[in-house]
Amino acid sequence: MSTQAIARDTQWPDFEHTKLKWVQEHAEELGTKYPNQWVCIVDGAVTAAGTCDEAHDEAQKHDWRRAVVMLVDTEGYIYHEAG
Numbered sequence: 001m002s003t004q005a006i007a008r009d010t011q012w013p014d015f016e017h018t019k020l021k022w023v024q025e026h027a028e029e030l031g032t033k034y035p036n037q038w039v040c041i042v043d044g045a046v047t048a049a050g051t052c053d054e055a056h057d058e059a060q061k062h063d064w065r066r067a068v069v070m071l072v073d074t075e076g077y078i079y080h081e082a083g
Contacts, residue, residue, distance in 0.1 A: 019068040027078055036074045042067045 022044050023030070030039065030046070038055035040048040043066055048058035052071075059067040071079045 019066075023068070023070060023078060030070075030072050030078060031075075034072045036072065038069060038071050040067055040069050 019041065023041065034046065034049045037049045038052045039046050040055040040058040042059075042062050047062075047067075048055050052069075055069045059069050073079070
């Protein structure tokens with residue numbers, strides 16, 4: 001199980017690093033539970049899984065600093081949607 005390169009970038013605020021660190025730590029679990037799905041993660045919990053639109057609709061219900069939308073592909077790789 002692997003994640004797309006998520007390197008520390010000094011331009012990213014700390015809350016982004018916190019969210020992405022959680023994803024890295026839970027990559028195997030996410031790949032097992034949500035293959036080939038978009039997920040919305042809020043405060044360390046998956047709050048929606050399914051289509052891109054479903055994940056984004058869920059993310060819009062939350063403060064953008066707390067939510068992250070990502071794609072988990074069929075191989076279990078996780079892709080962060082940038083900006």
